[in-house]
Amino acid sequence: EAQVTQNPRYLITVTGKKLTVTCSQNMNHEYMSWYRQDPGLGLRQIYYSMNVEVTDKGDVPEGYKVSRKEKRNFPLILESPSPNQTSLYFCASSLLGGGIRQPQHFGDGTRLSIL
Amino acid sequence: DQQVKQNSPSLSVQEGRISILNCDYTNSMFDYFLWYKKYPAEGPTFLISISSIKDKNEDGRFTVFLNKSAKHLSLHIVPSQPGDSAVYFCAASGGTSYGKLTFGQGTILTVHP
Numbered sequence: 317e318a319q320v321t322q323n324p325r326y327l328i329t330v331t332g333k334k335l336t337v338t339c340s341q342n343m344n345h346e347y348m349s350w351y352r353q354d355p356g357l358g359l360r361q362i363y364y365s366m367n368v369e370v371t372d373k374g375d376v377p378e379g380y381k382v383s384r385k386e387k388r389n390f391p392l393i394l395e396s397p398s399p400n401q402t403s404l405y406f407c408a409s410s411l412l413g414g415g416i417r418q419p420q421h422f423g424d425g426t427r428l429s430i431l
Numbered sequence: 432d433q434q435v436k437q438n439s440p441s442l443s444v445q446e447g448r449i450s451i452l453n454c455d456y457t458n459s460m461f462d463y464f465l466w467y468k469k470y471p472a473e474g475p476t477f478l479i480s481i482s483s484i485k486d487k488n489e490d491g492r493f494t495v496f497l498n499k500s501a502k503h504l505s506l507h508i509v510p511s512q513p514g515d516s517a518v519y520f521c522a523a524s525g526g527t528s529y530g531k532l533t534f535g536q537g538t539i540l541t542v543h544p
Contacts, residue, residue: 359534366530417463422474
């Protein structure tokens with residue numbers, strides 16, 4: 317089954333404790349992206365990757381890091397989480413042909429609470 | 432600076448009637464627009480898209496209209512069904528940042544039986 321898998325689905329942690337949210341896709345997609353969803357703000361893009369070893373900032377990259385060492389994986393790293401990073405996070409992937417014009421497949425989300 | 436705006440947080444419609452969801456954008460470099468639907472506890476799923484070279488695109492019960500001069504797009508659902516109840520996001524891309532996608536705040540659609 318074609319899917320984007322995020323782990324963990326839920327996490328409660330404390331300020332300053334480094335964490336990683338993993339994202340894996342099995343569709344051989346070149347493009348992957350991370351978003352956060354907050355009430356009243358919709359979805360905002362954090363980082364995206366056009367292919368292996370190619371990453372770029374979205375609209376809200378501060379406080380986050382990403383890496384794309386393999387095509388299927390695109391982990392989101394919070395080196396020193398803060399309470400304002402409490403949010404619902406989504407990973408997505410798509411074929412690159414047409415770039416962002418291709419529909420993205422989203423994971424089911426990771427709810428992070430930073431205390 | 433919200434470049435894509437959905438000014439109606441919610442919309443309530445009777446089953447069988449038309450649902451119209453609206454979206455405005457400010458960046459004239461946007462040239463491709465998409466609508467996504469999201470159910471609770473799930474990720475968004477793609478619904479329909481439109482390129483700026485068109486002013487209308489249809490897919491079954493869903494039609495998206497684009498008015499470039501007004502920087503406005505709308506999603507029409509006819510007829511509306513209770514299963515259409517979800518959050519709808521419009522999104523836009525274009526310009527020099529090839530991989531960036533900007534979403535609106537979302538509109539909660541409720542279709543009553």
